[in-house]
Amino acid sequence: MESTARDQRFYQRLAEVAVAPLWRIPGTTDPEPVVDEVPHLWRWRELAPLLFEAAEVMDLGEEAERRALNAYNPSRKFGTTHNLVAGYQLVLPGEEAPTHRHTPGAIRFMLSGSGHTVVDGEPVLMEPGDLVLTPSLTWHDHRHVGDEPMIWLDGLDVPFVKAMRAGFYEDYPGRELQALLTSEGDSVRRYGAGLAPANDPWAKPYSPLMNYKWSTAYEALRRLAEAGADPHEAVRLEYVNPVTGGHVLPTMACYLQLLVAGTATRGLRHTSSTVFCVVRGSGHSVIGGKRFDWETNDFFAVPSWTWYEHAADPGEEVVLFSMSDRPMLEPFALYREQRA
Amino acid sequence: MESTARDQRFYQRLAEVAVAPLWRIPGTTDPEPVVDEVPHLWRWRELAPLLFEAAEVMDLGEEAERRALNAYNPSRKFGTTHNLVAGYQLVLPGEEAPTHRHTPGAIRFMLSGSGHTVVDGEPVLMEPGDLVLTPSLTWHDHRHVGDEPMIWLDGLDVPFVKAMRAGFYEDYPGRELQALLTSEGDSVRRYGAGLAPANDPWAKPYSPLMNYKWSTAYEALRRLAEAGADPHEAVRLEYVNPVTGGHVLPTMACYLQLLVAGTATRGLRHTSSTVFCVVRGSGHSVIGGKRFDWETNDFFAVPSWTWYEHAADPGEEVVLFSMSDRPMLEPFALYREQRA
Amino acid sequence: MESTARDQRFYQRLAEVAVAPLWRIPGTTDPEPVVDEVPHLWRWRELAPLLFEAAEVMDLGEEAERRALNAYNPSRKFGTTHNLVAGYQLVLPGEEAPTHRHTPGAIRFMLSGSGHTVVDGEPVLMEPGDLVLTPSLTWHDHRHVGDEPMIWLDGLDVPFVKAMRAGFYEDYPGRELQALLTSEGDSVRRYGAGLAPANDPWAKPYSPLMNYKWSTAYEALRRLAEAGADPHEAVRLEYVNPVTGGHVLPTMACYLQLLVAGTATRGLRHTSSTVFCVVRGSGHSVIGGKRFDWETNDFFAVPSWTWYEHAADPGEEVVLFSMSDRPMLEPFALYREQRA
C-alpha cells in the first residue's frame, strides 16, 4: 500500500493525539543494541595542564564545591558513557572541597598526592592507587594533606540517576565541613581483612569498606597472575563488598586488571559500558575497530556492545583500573557478553 | 572572578578535549529530580476510531508485525514516560500477529474481544480484564478468536531497554507462528492457586504465571475493599510472581486499584513513573496541578516525582489498572515516595 | 595391634577426661544415614474412638489446653519422625482451646466439623480439607463452631525445636482467649489470589496466608492432573508462601498429591522425613519393604532415607496430604534424594 494523501492525513491525526504507529517507529526491529556513544581516549598529558589551569580560573569552595573536569563522550553533551561519568579532580595544598551528598554514587581512584575523603564522618586516607567509595547519599568532602597536589579519577553514575529521574542533592546543613565521627581507617579496620565485626551487622546497600588500598589490591593481582591469565580478560580482580561478596556499589562495579608485558587480550563485547584508567605501563586498545595508544593516568571509554581488546607494550607490565555499569543491567537480565 | 577572554579560551580548550568543567554543568546541584515528561491523557473515544482506521492503512502480518499505536509523552519523541511505553493494539477477526521475541518485556491488559497470546508455546486465552505477560525474550504472537475485534493495552519497557543499550530483537526462525507446546491455561493450572508444582522448580527471572484472570483479580480487590482503603492508594493489589512474591516482571510492576464511588485519594508522588488505565467507571485525576477527566479505557501518564491524586465520580465505582517502573529503581535504592 | 591391658588403661584414662578416641566411636564411617525410626501407620478406625474417650478422661481448658493425641514413632518416646510430630486433635461443641504461643510452628489439616483457629487476632475458619497455619510464636487458640465435633490432623516441628534447645512457650497474658483484630478470612482476602496488598509488605519469616482452602487446592490438583503425572510423585502440588514462593513455614513444607484410581508410584527415598495423611480414597504404601494398607483419615510416617511407594486401590482416586521436614535440611545442603 503506497503512502497516499489519505495516509499522510491519518499519520498527521495520530501525531495530534500524541500517538505513533509502531510500524513506523525506527529501530523497533533492530536486531542488536543501537549505541550512539563512541570509543574515546582522554590523555593525561593534555588534561593535566588544563586541570592546573582550572585552579587559576576558579576558587575551590568559593565559586564551586568541586574542581572536576568531566569527560563527555563526543557523541553526547554529558556522560563519558550513557550511564557513567568519569573525570579528573584536583585539590591543592590548603584546600578543602565542602561537604555535600547526592543520590548518585561515586568512586575515586587516586592518581597522585594524598588527602582525606571524609565519608559519613570517617576520614579515609587516599594514597595513589587506592579506590575510595562515596556511596549514594553519604555525606562526603575532600581535604588536602601534605605538599603535593591531590589528583584522582572520579567515577559516578550521574547519567543513569538523572535518566531515571531520581537525582537528589543536598549541602551539609549549617557549616561547610562535616564533623569527624571515627578515626582514620575505621572501615578498613572493621572490614578490611576477610573478617567482620561480629556485633553490629551492616545493612546498607553498599560496601561498608570505604577504602581498598593499592598495596593490598596490587599484591592480590600479582598473586592471582601466578595462576595464569584469561584470554579475554587477562588477570582480573573485582573489588567486592565484603558483606555481600557483590559489587562495591549498587550501580557500579570496579576491577583491577593486569597484562603481562607484551601480551594482549582477545576481542570481547558486552551490553555494559566501561571506563578504563591506566594505572601502570603503556600499551594500546582497539575499540570498535579503532586503535588508541595510552600511557599511565590516561583513561578511555568503551561503549556498550562494542568489541575491544587491549595490548601491553613490550617490556611494560600494564595495570588497568576499570569501572562498569554492569550492576545496572544484571537485575533485569539485560547483561549479555560475547567473546571472539 | 569575572569571565574574561582568557576564561573563555580556557573553556574552549576544555571542549576541544571533550571535557566539561563540573562547576558549569547545569543541574549538578539540583536538589530534586528534573523531570521533562508531562502528565497526559489518551482518550479511548479519540483513539479507538484511529485504531480501526489503522486497519485500513496497514495489513497486519504483511506490512508490519503489530498494529499498535504507541502513546508518546508530548515532551518526547518516544515513550509514554521516560521508561515505559503504552498504547492500544488491535487484531481483527481472522488475523494473526506473527511470532517474535525481544529483550523488552511486555504486559497486555485486555480491553475487548478475545484471542490467544502464545507465549513460549503456551496458548494464553485473553479475555477482557485479563493481565497477560510476554516477558523478556519469550517467543510470542497474538491470534484472534471469535467475532469481535481484539483490543488491549500494551505496556513495555522499551525506552529503558534502549537507553540501557540492551535491546535485542529476533523473528521466529523459519515460519511465522510458533508451535504450541502445551494446552491452553497451562501456567494458570500450575501456578494460579497459591500452590505450585512440587516437582520442577521455576528458575526464570519472571513470573511463570502468564495470565492473571480478571474475575480472580476483581474478586480479590472487592474482598480487600471490605478491609478499608488507604488514604493515598485507595484499595490496591499488586499482581505478584507466585514463585518469588515479587513483581511480575524484573522491570515492571502491575497493580489493580479500586476507588469506591464518590471517593478520592490524597496527593502522592514517587520517583517511579506510572501509566494508569481506566478499567471501570469515570472520574478525574489531578496530576502536577492539572486536571484530567477520564472514562473507561482511557489511559494516562504520571511522570516521576509529580504529585497526583484520583477521584471517582459520584455513583461510579472506579477500577484502575496501572503499570510502574518501580522495579527499575529498587535495586539501586533510588525509589523514594512522599505523601501529602 | 591387639588390645592389651595397657590399651585398656589408656582408654579408661580418656573417659576420665571426657574424650573419646575417634577411631573407636561407632558409626564414624557409616556410608549412609543411620535411621532409627521405623515406618508406621496410625488408623483412624482405631484412634477416633480413643479421641472421643479422651473427652471423657480430660476436660479441655480445665485440665489441659489441648486435647491432642500425639503419634510417636515406635522406635522413640517422642516424635512421629525424628523431626516432626503429628496427631489428631478434638474440640467438641461449646469448647475452646485457650490462647498460647510457642517457638514450634504448627500446621493443621482439617478432617471433620468446623471451627475457628484464631491466629494473631485473625479468626480463620477451618473446614474439612483446609490447611491452616499457626506459625512459630503466633498467638493461637481453637474455637468450636456448629454441631459436629471438630477434628484435625496436627503437624509440629517440636522434636526439632527441642533438639535444637530452642523451645519457648507462653500463655496469653491475663485472659484465656486473645482479642479478635480482624474479620474472618482476612489473610485469604489479602494474599489468597495471586495478588498481594500493594501498600504494606509482609516481612515475617512465614506465609501471611493462614488458610489454604480445600476447594481451591483440590481444584488446582485436578487441573494439574490433566497435564499428566510424575512416575515417582504422581500429581503433586506444594502449598506455597505467596510472598516468597517458598515453603509455608521455615521448618515444614506441605503438599497435596493425587493418584489416579488404580495407579501406583515408583520407589523414592530422601533424607527428609514425611508424614502422609489420606484425605480421600484407599490404597497402600510399601515403606522400607513393609506394606501398609490405608483408608481415609489414616496417617503414616516415612522415615528419612527409606524407600517408599504408594498405590491407589482400583476405582479409588486417592488424595494424600503430606508434611515434610525438608526445609530443615535445605539451608545446609543436606537434602538428597534417590529415585528407583
Added chain:
Amino acid sequence: MESTARDQRFYQRLAEVAVAPLWRIPGTTDPEPVVDEVPHLWRWRELAPLLFEAAEVMDLGEEAERRALNAYNPSRKFGTTHNLVAGYQLVLPGEEAPTHRHTPGAIRFMLSGSGHTVVDGEPVLMEPGDLVLTPSLTWHDHRHVGDEPMIWLDGLDVPFVKAMRAGFYEDYPGRELQALLTSEGDSVRRYGAGLAPANDPWAKPYSPLMNYKWSTAYEALRRLAEAGADPHEAVRLEYVNPVTGGHVLPTMACYLQLLVAGTATRGLRHTSSTVFCVVRGSGHSVIGGKRFDWETNDFFAVPSWTWYEHAADPGEEVVLFSMSDRPMLEPFALYREQRA
C-alpha cells in the same frame, strides 16, 4: 479428675497404638529451652600427653584414618555440645591422614607444628593460629610438614548431621591420597584480600577461602580493639565467607575475640551453643554459675541458653577462638540472645 483404674486402662490403650496424650507429655509447656548439656573445660595439660600416647596405641593410616580425641559433653555419649563436636588431632612427622569426605563439615584451628590439609585438590598450609576449612563433601586429607608434631583443634557438626539423619561418608576411590590440582595457597590468592576473581563466580554453599591466616586475623583484631570493646562480647571478629559476607560454613560460624589484660565481659546467653579455645593468655569463665580457669590451648563448651562471662588475668591479653552452631538456628528464626 483423679486417675482411676479406668483412666489407666485408657492410657495403656493409647500406648498400644503408639500415641501419647499431649496433656501428659512432660515439657510441653516448659517456658524456656531445657538443656541437658553441661559446661565443661578440657585442659591441654591433661590431654596433650594422652594425645601423644594415642600415637603409641594406634597407627595412623593403618588402623584408623584420623588420630583424634573427641571431647564429649559429660551429659552425653557423643557431642561436645548437642550440635558440635570438638577435639584435638595429632599428625606426627612422616605421617599422613588419608583422603575421605563426608556430609559433616569441619573447621581446623591450628595449635602447633605445620602441615598441609589438602581440600579438593588444593594444598592448604596450616600454621599456628590459622583457621582452615574442610567443608561438607570436600575431599580432604592431612599431610605432615617439618619436624614438629602437628596438632590442631577440630570442630565438626557431626551431632547435628547425624540427628538430621543426613550423614554420608566416602573414602577416596582407588588410592589413599588425592591428587593435587592447584598450588599451595590458591584460595587465599583468589579470595584473600577483599577482592575476588572477576571471571569465574563461586557457587558452592561454603566459603571459597580455605585458609584464614593467623597473622591477618590477629592484626585485624588488634586494629579493631583500638575502636573499643563491647561490654558483653569484648572485641570480636567473625571469619566471613568473602563471596556472601556470611558464615564460613552453612552450619558453623567462627569468631576470634580479644580481651584486654585484666578486663572481663558481662553475662550473655543465647540459644546457640559454643566451643571456645584459648589461643593466647590465661583467665577464667563463669558458665552456668560455675567457674572454669583456663590457659592457652584449653577449650571449653558453653551449652545453649546458659549464662556465661569471661575474664582475662591481669597482665594477660587473651585471644579466644570460638565456633558456634548459630547458623543452624538462623534459617528458622530460632536464634535468641539475652544480655545481662
